[in-house]
Amino acid sequence: MLDVGRHPNIELMTYSQIEELNGQVGDFKVKVRSKARYVNEDLCTACGTCSNYCPVPIEDAYDEGLRTTKAMHIYYQQAIPATYYVDEKACLFLTRRECKQCERVCQAKAIDFNQKDRIVELDVGAIILAVGYDVFDPAQITEYRYQEIPNVVTAMEFERLLSASGPTGGKLYRPSDLAAQAKTKAREEETQGFTVAKRLAFVQCVGSRDFRFYPFCSGYCCMHSIKEAIVAHEHEPETTSTIFGMDIRAVGKGFEEYKIRGGNRSNITYVRGRIAEITEGPNNNPVVTYEDTKERMIKKEDFDLVILASACVPTKGIVELAEILGIQLDPYNFVKTDPLSPVDTTRPGVFVCGCAESPMDIPESVVQASSAAERAAEITLQPLLEKGKAVA
Amino acid sequence: MFVCHCGSNIAGYLDVAALGEYAQTLPHVTFVQRNLYSCSESGINEIKKGIQEHGLNRVVVASCTPRTHEPLFRTSCAEAGLNPYLFEMVNIRDQCSWVHMGEQEDATTKAKDLIRMGVAKAALLEPQEPIISQVETRALVMGGGITGITSALALAHRGYEVVLVEKEESLGGMLNRLYRLGPTMTDASAFIHEKIRAVTEHPRITTFTRAKVKHAEGFIGKYKVDLETESGLKKIDIGVILVATGGRNYTPEGLFGYDGVRVITQLDMERLLKEGLDPSIRSVVIIQCVGSRNEERPYCSRVCCQTAVKNAILVKDQTPDANVFVLFRDMQMYGVENEEMFRASKAKGIRYVHYDPARPPEVEADRVKVYHDLLGHHMDLPADLVVLSTPLIAHEDAQVTAQLMKIPIDESGFFLEGHVKLKPLDFATNGVFLCGSARFPANIREAVAQGLGAASRASIPLSKGSVVVEPIISVLTNEDACRGCGLCVALCPYGALEVRETEKGRKVHVIDVACKGCGVCASTCYQHALSINSFTDQQIEAQIEAFLE
Numbered sequence: 001m002l003d004v005g006r007h008p009n010i011e012l013m014t015y016s017q018i019e020e021l022n023g024q025v026g027d028f029k030v031k032v033r034s035k036a037r038y039v040n041e042d043l044c045t046a047c048g049t050c051s052n053y054c055p056v057p058i059e060d061a062y063d064e065g066l067r068t069t070k071a072m073h074i075y076y077q078q079a080i081p082a083t084y085y086v087d088e089k090a091c092l093f094l095t096r097r098e099c100k101q102c103e104r105v106c107q108a109k110a111i112d113f114n115q116k117d118r119i120v121e122l123d124v125g126a127i128i129l130a131v132g133y134d135v136f137d138p139a140q141i142t143e144y145r146y147q148e149i150p151n152v153v154t155a156m157e158f159e160r161l162l163s164a165s166g167p168t169g170g171k172l173y174r175p176s177d178l179a180a181q182a183k184t185k186a187r188e189e190e191t192q193g194f195t196v197a198k199r200l201a202f203v204q205c206v207g208s209r210d211f212r213f214y215p216f217c218s219g220y221c222c223m224h225s226i227k228e229a230i231v232a233h234e235h236e237p238e239t240t241s242t243i244f245g246m247d248i249r250a251v252g253k254g255f256e257e258y259k260i261r262g263g264n265r266s267n268i269t270y271v272r273g274r275i276a277e278i279t280e281g282p283n284n285n286p287v288v289t290y291e292d293t294k295e296r297m298i299k300k301e302d303f304d305l306v307i308l309a310s311a312c313v314p315t316k317g318i319v320e321l322a323e324i325l326g327i328q329l330d331p332y333n334f335v336k337t338d339p340l341s342p343v344d345t346t347r348p349g350v351f352v353c354g355c356a357e358s359p360m361d362i363p364e365s366v367v368q369a370s371s372a373a374e375r376a377a378e379i380t381l382q383p384l385l386e387k388g389k390a391v392a
Numbered sequence: 393m394f395v396c397h398c399g400s401n402i403a404g405y406l407d408v409a410a411l412g413e414y415a416q417t418l419p420h421v422t423f424v425q426r427n428l429y430s431c432s433e434s435g436i437n438e439i440k441k442g443i444q445e446h447g448l449n450r451v452v453v454a455s456c457t458p459r460t461h462e463p464l465f466r467t468s469c470a471e472a473g474l475n476p477y478l479f480e481m482v483n484i485r486d487q488c489s490w491v492h493m494g495e496q497e498d499a500t501t502k503a504k505d506l507i508r509m510g511v512a513k514a515a516l517l518e519p520q521e522p523i524i525s526q527v528e529t530r531a532l533v534m535g536g537g538i539t540g541i542t543s544a545l546a547l548a549h550r551g552y553e554v555v556l557v558e559k560e561e562s563l564g565g566m567l568n569r570l571y572r573l574g575p576t577m578t579d580a581s582a583f584i585h586e587k588i589r590a591v592t593e594h595p596r597i598t599t600f601t602r603a604k605v606k607h608a609e610g611f612i613g614k615y616k617v618d619l620e621t622e623s624g625l626k627k628i629d630i631g632v633i634l635v636a637t638g639g640r641n642y643t644p645e646g647l648f649g650y651d652g653v654r655v656i657t658q659l660d661m662e663r664l665l666k667e668g669l670d671p672s673i674r675s676v677v678i679i680q681c682v683g684s685r686n687e688e689r690p691y692c693s694r695v696c697c698q699t700a701v702k703n704a705i706l707v708k709d710q711t712p713d714a715n716v717f718v719l720f721r722d723m724q725m726y727g728v729e730n731e732e733m734f735r736a737s738k739a740k741g742i743r744y745v746h747y748d749p750a751r752p753p754e755v756e757a758d759r760v761k762v763y764h765d766l767l768g769h770h771m772d773l774p775a776d777l778v779v780l781s782t783p784l785i786a787h788e789d790a791q792v793t794a795q796l797m798k799i800p801i802d803e804s805g806f807f808l809e810g811h812v813k814l815k816p817l818d819f820a821t822n823g824v825f826l827c828g829s830a831r832f833p834a835n836i837r838e839a840v841a842q843g844l845g846a847a848s849r850a851s852i853p854l855s856k857g858s859v860v861v862e863p864i865i866s867v868l869t870n871e872d873a874c875r876g877c878g879l880c881v882a883l884c885p886y887g888a889l890e891v892r893e894t895e896k897g898r899k900v901h902v903i904d905v906a907c908k909g910c911g912v913c914a915s916t917c918y919q920h921a922l923s924i925n926s927f928t929d930q931q932i933e934a935q936i937e938a939f940l941e
Contacts, residue, residue, distance in 0.1 A: 006463065006464075025494075042433075044397055044431075045398075045399060045429040045431065045432055047398060047399025047400060047401055048399070048400075048401070049399055049400055080469055098902070107399065107428060107433065108399075108428075108429065144606045173750040174871050191682070209731065211512050215732070215735065216727065216728040216731045216732065217725060217726050217727055217728070217730065217731040219726045221624065247722035247723050247724065247725075248727075249535060249722065249724050249726045250692055250722075251692050251726050252692075252694070252832070253692045253802075253806070253831070253832040253867075254691070254692050254802075254812065255692065256690060256692040257690050257691060260690065263506065272746075272766075294748075294765060296766070296767075296768055313725055330728070332728065334728060338576070339573065339574075339575070339576055339578075339729070339835075339836055339837040340573075340576075340578060340583065340836065340837075340840060341840070342837045342838075342844075343841065358727050358728040358729070359727055359728065360727065362813045362814070363812060363813055363816040364838070364841075365813075366813070366814060366816055366817075366845075367816050367817060367838070367841050367842050367845045368841055368847040369845075370817060370843070370844070370845030370846070370849055371841045371842075371844035371845040371848065373845075373848045374546050374844040374845065374847050374848035374851070375552060375844065377848065377851065378546065378549050378550060381550060381551075381855070
């Protein structure tokens with residue numbers, strides 16, 4: 001990311017979106033709306049003082065809403081560009097013409113409430129879509145009672161709970177305790193009476209391989225759950241994890257070996273079966289009802305924490321974007337490609353890579369990014385080549 | 393000496409004024425300034441002004457972290473006329489103020505230590521010049537399967553000369569032996585023939601079949617490669633090398649009664665389907681994970697489940713009333729297309745039976761007996777044909793290629809990329825790239841994507857025409873001390889060292905373009921003959937001494 005931020009050949013336009021596309025391969029005209037951040041990118045040094053003084057707390061999207069940030073914020077500390085921005089809907093000045101506390105404390109004089117959206121016209125030869133994906137909202141699966149039972153979390157929330165930079169500093173405190181703490185307005189450091197989650201259940205195929213929602217396989221979640229279970233065990237060696245799945249799809253390089261190692265060294269048990277229901281038992285423990293398909297028995301088991309491996313689903317706004325770009329989508333709204341030309345969309349000169357094309361893991365995404373760069377270079381560098389030829 | 397407040401990120405936790413005063417007292421320090429933000433435009437201008445007005449010959453900035461800001465400060469020094477390698481950065485934010493937020497006094501003392509050490513080292517810094525080496529704009533692609541062909545065509549389209557080397561007598565690789573490509577059921581022969589034609593007709597691609605690389609030496613941009621071809625030895629200058637040598641199908645000798653006739657592999661099955669399946673075959677049993685996911689070969693070969701499902705569908709297409717059973721452990725139908733094909737196969741009546749590897753299926757004369765792990769009873773499946781899904785494995789000569797190119801291979805015999813997540817198509821050694829089933833089993837979509845991707849990676853040095861390397865590299869500073877023992881050569885992860893015969897005997901030679909300055913060689917050399925620029929023994933010792941003062 002850092003390299004992208006300072007590469008002389010890359011002009012980075014964040015907080016921006018495409019509004020119109022004209023022209024054709026090799027000669028596109030793109031209209032981009034660059035949204036107002038209300039902070040001058042050239043002057044902001046990302047010191048964070050403005051955010052400290054901002055009086056409006058909002059949900060911290062990066063931390064999956066597990067803690068709050070401010071209306072004047074940065075997505076996360078290492079974000080590129082290192083420029084703060086204002087949540088327009090929450091900012092007191094933008095909504096009620098009050099406050100401007102940030103402007104007074106900013107020593108770099110970077111706050112600029114007069115900033116307007118900019119419309120930028122770009123001439124480009126090729127376009128690469130790397131717009132990513134969304135995570136399925138498991139609240140749609142009512143029998144899993146996500147959001148009803150505090151100790152049922154998504155894999156992304158769990159990732160933040162495990163992270164040293166996350167809301168619990170990497171301690172696997174349970175959301176039921178954190179919620180109680182918030183209610184009594186206890187200080188954030190007070191963790192007395194907290195229980196650390198040590199018996200974990202991972203539920204696979206949440207929203208995927210499910211005819212009610214998305215029939216496809218979301219690809220990376222089996223490995224993600226195994227990794228999370230291994231990391232949790234590294235944090236706390238008494239941790240035991242049970243991964244409930246239909247097939248454990250460990251198909252990448254070294255993945256099967258990783259899966260086996262997780263079983264042998266990190267107390268992971270793999271159970272073949274799909275969770276039928278999650279209820280809440282004593283001590284805020286989620287209780288999981290499932291069929292163990294190998295033993296052909298219906299079982300019930302309680303855990304400290306249940307983690308839902310939510311599916312990778314097409315990103316919000318992709319339909320509108322596809323319309324603007326004039327490209328086709330597949331029946332699920334992933335960008336349509338052909339296996340024999342894996343990064344070409346249906347419109348010449350427009351390429352796609354990563355999970356916008358279909359669910360995939362990091363190495364596959366990196367490979368596709370290079371592939372898309374190759375296809376784009378074949379177009380954008382063609383004029384140079386022709387010129388070279390003419391001279392020769 | 394510039395001390396940065398970083399707004400309140402440093403100044404909020406350390407006594408920055410005290411740091412400034414302290415720096416003033418250190419030997420060699422002639423100028424000290426504190427900045428609100430050293431990295432801001434005004435901060436940078438202060439640094440430049442300091443260099444020009446005070447004739448500074450070393451600059452130290454105590455601030456955030458070199459990870460993000462060292463390049464900026466170096467460039468600024470250069471713009472003010474100071475060699476950028478006469479700059480030293482001291483990390484008093486990430487490694488000091490941020491980790492000792494509640495301990496102003498101790499943290500300030502630590503920052504003083506760090507500054508004293510930085511200044512001690514800075515005094516000994518030497519100017520360096522970047523290393524520039526020309527790049528031969530010709531690529532060598534090893535392997536003429538779909539992956540190598542894809543890479544070769546991409547590079548040729550971009551205007552580069554490509555030498556494509558295939559050891560078999562014709563191009564096409566594995567695709568020559570496949571019938572249809574899933575999930576679109578594309579005709580493999582038609583597809584690969586079209587690609588081969590494009591390669592053959594392309595003026596910038598020179599193809600050698602029945603040829604192999606006999607010898608290779610050099611480094612990124614300048615390889616000398618000897619090819620053994622039908623028309624004799626060819627010596628070619630090469631800039632970059634792409635390894636696309638593919639894999640081969642495991643032959644399950646002695647497993648499940650494999651005989652190549654009634655008990656066959658999926659690769660045999662491709663041939664039968666191509667010829668048209670004998671209509672008297674009414675029942676087909678397919679067994680997954682034959683020779684993989686076991687102790688000898690623990691990896692999952694990724695593509696066999698999709699191949700099995702595809703071929704099961706093709707059986708049903710040719711003989712609609714045939715019974716087709718797939719005996720599996722986990723159906724690895726990852727992603728959108730595979731899972732769709734899997735679902736479609738069930739709709740066609742293909743049946744899936746889960747087996748436990750502890751109770752493997754038994755192949756008999758006309759049937760397969762299997763314990764259905766989920767139903768909990770034995771099944772007796774009639775079988776006119778038994779198809780074993782065997783893994784893709786590494787070529788026998790992968791080891792030879794690895795030694796020739798100085799690239800590593802993993803426990804399974806596949807080539808080991810630079811980073812399994814972030815550099816799947818690069819090797820640790822610059823100038824050599826990896827794609828296709830030589831890296832790990834890949835289906836057609838993945839092979840094409842990797843072929844294009846590796847071409848993109850390889851085109852970067854080709855399009856620049858030269859490589860520029862940071863001069864923080866290993867240098868043979870004491871040639872007399874070097875005994876040519878070769879320990880450093882064996883330990884270098886980047887193939888950047890070699891022992892050469894010189895007038896003074898065997899001496900190590902640093903290939904500067906290949907060196908990444910990791911320091912393994914210098915720290916293991918018994919004779920202290922090697923040294924790393926900007927991290928010399930003297931500089932590091934000076935830092936340690938300053939710390940102990």
